[in-house]
Amino acid sequence: MKIDVLVAEIGSTTTVVNAFHNLDSSNPIFLGQGQGVTSVEEGDVTIGLREAMEDLKKMLGIHELEYGRFLATSSAAGGLRMTVHGLVHDMTVKASREAALGAGAIIRQVTSGRLKPSDLRKIGEIRPNIIMIAGGLDHGERDTALYNAQKIAELGLDVPVIYAGNTDNAEDIREIFSGYKGKLYLTENVYPKVDVLNVEPARKIIQEVFEEHIIHAKGMDKVHDLVRGRILPTPGAVMESAKVLKEVLGDLMIIDVGGATTDVHSVTRGCEEINRILISPEPEAKRTVEGDLGVYVNRRNLVERIGAEKLKNELDLSEIDIENLPPIPKNQLEREIIRRLTAEAVSASVLRHAGSVRNLYGESSGRKSVAEGKDLTEVKYIIGTGGALTRIEEMDRILMDIHLESRGQRLYPKKEAKVLLDHDYLLASLGVLSLEYKEAAVMLMLKSLHFDEREGAIDVPMH
Incomplete structure (x- = not known):
């Protein structure tokens, strides 16, 4: 066959x-x-x-x-090393970061305003795989992005550059990079208007750059x-699955616990009440990557978060058990260690991904509530993927308990959110598959999630 x-x-x-x-x-x-x-x-x-x-x-x-x-x-x-250079940190820089992280990049440097000599030295030390330049609303401020483009061009690197800033600069950007060794990509502005994020075009460009230029x-x-086809960064592929599943299931989040990182993807606009008090806009599709929360490569960080002595007492471990933990657990004790580390990785990564509401007080205005970060309160499904969550029994309990971690005014999923596991460990593969076989990929996703179609009508998106 x-x-x-x-x-x-x-x-x-x-x-x-x-x-x-x-x-x-x-x-x-x-x-x-x-x-x-x-x-x-x-x-x-x-x-x-x-x-x-x-x-x-x-x-x-x-x-x-x-x-x-x-x-x-x-x-x-370690993924796709990237530096991001914008105008205002809470506006164009934030939008550029969202585009980069959603595509699977690892952000190694973020700058706002004009690049300083120390910033330029750091770019050289990082040796990024991609440089993104943004800045200025469409038809707004132009000079900062042009200045930064000129300084980056003068570095003489052979690195792909993506320009995703004020569209009025397009002709000048082309001229600045006319003799540049690397390739220049121009795409739509990631922050074209006040309080408007436009990250999808830049995400697609980053994935194209990955395929054309990057050897991880x-x-x-x-x-x-x-390979006879596409190679995507794995986090970008999981994001593709998240966006496709959102069309079918509604608002959701995917938690991907890996050996080196824990990634959280959410696709939700949040509730209108929170949107009205957001300090700055959030993208509908958001990814955060926690490079210190892997259950194998970075297990020491998780052990320290839990407390080494506490972990040893909980599971009756020795230091050797932790030190010699293999990438793929082979016995019950090793599975118990991975389960505990995974629970900590999930707890910490969701805490960092989710937004919160806080109160501001003024002498004349009194108390005013504002929201920051991603609102997860409308999430209907919490999906677990990655080897740690899908290869060890009863890991769904960790995801079921997420709402219990919501303290104060944190914008966590509600307890009604349902938990699904990627039983066949396919979401990354099906994300890349969905780019060419969308209907088949969706059907296979639902099978892997053991989704009960009796919960509602399922309309599989067509090409």
């Missing part, structure tokens, strides 16, 4: 390969998944990729993998030889 599509997800600790068939039919099939250990440190990620493909062949009971397409997502070796890890060039 010739499989329609293979999709590899090359993560920081594990690599999986998923096989899909009958994608052009009304009954798409997920055939199975192979798994391997990501082999960044061996200098070639294809070692782990081929291990996952061998595992898939054993699972399917076949000797050769014949397939039509091979797509991939990757978050190996040692050996990723060899992955391009295998």
Whole structure:
């Protein structure tokens, strides 16, 4: 049998390969998944990729993998390093950050106003994969973005530059970068009007840049030889799934607990009452990445948050048990450690993602309530994905208890929000698949989530 599509997800600790068939039919099939250990440190990620493909062949009971397409997502070796340079921190800089994070980038530097010599030195030290320049409402302030563009061009880097600022600057930006070694991308303004975010066009450009220019890890060039289609950053692929599922299920959030990071994606406009008192606008689709909250690479940070002695007493552990924790747990004790670390990662990441209401007091106006950050109160579904949440039993309880963490006036999901798990661990792969097989991807998402269609009519979005 010739499989329609293979999709590899090359993560920081594990690599999986998923096989899909009958994608052009009304009954798409997920055939199975192979798994391997990501082999960044061996200098070639294809070692782990081929291990996952061998595992898939054993699972399917076949000797050769014949397939039509091979797509991939990757978050190996820390993701997409990016610097963002705007005009006003709470306006264009914030909008640029939202576009970058939603596409799967890791923000290494953010500046507002004119770039200082120290800012320019730091850009050189970071060696970013992408530089984004923004600033100025459309038909508004022009000079800051032009000044920053000139200074960045003078650095002589061979780095893709995205301009997403005042559209009146387009011709001048092209002229400034006319002799630049890297490629220039011009897209729509991320902050075209006051209180208006326009991040989707920039997100799409960032993903295109990733595919054209970025090799995440040692050996990723060899992955391009295998892949017959798109390679997306894994967080960007999960965001694609989140946006597609929003069309079907309504407001939702996806929590992706990985070995190196914990990412939270939410797709919701929030409630009107909160929107009226927001200090600054929030995008409908928002992602936060917590680079210190991975359950394997960054487990020490989670252990410190819990308290090493407390964790040892809770689970009757030794220091050796924590130190020797493998990327894929093999026994019950290791699964218990991962479960506890995952609970801490979920708690901390949702706290950082969610907004809150606070009260301001003035002598003449009295008390005034204002909201900051993302309003999650309208979220209907909390979805868990990633190896930690989907490969160990009873992890849905962690997500069910999220509302209990909402203290004070934090804008958390309500207790009525329902929990779904990505049982087949497919959301990243189905995100990249949805770009070409949207109907099939949605049906496979709902199957993986064990979604009960009796809860309501399901309209699968068409191309």
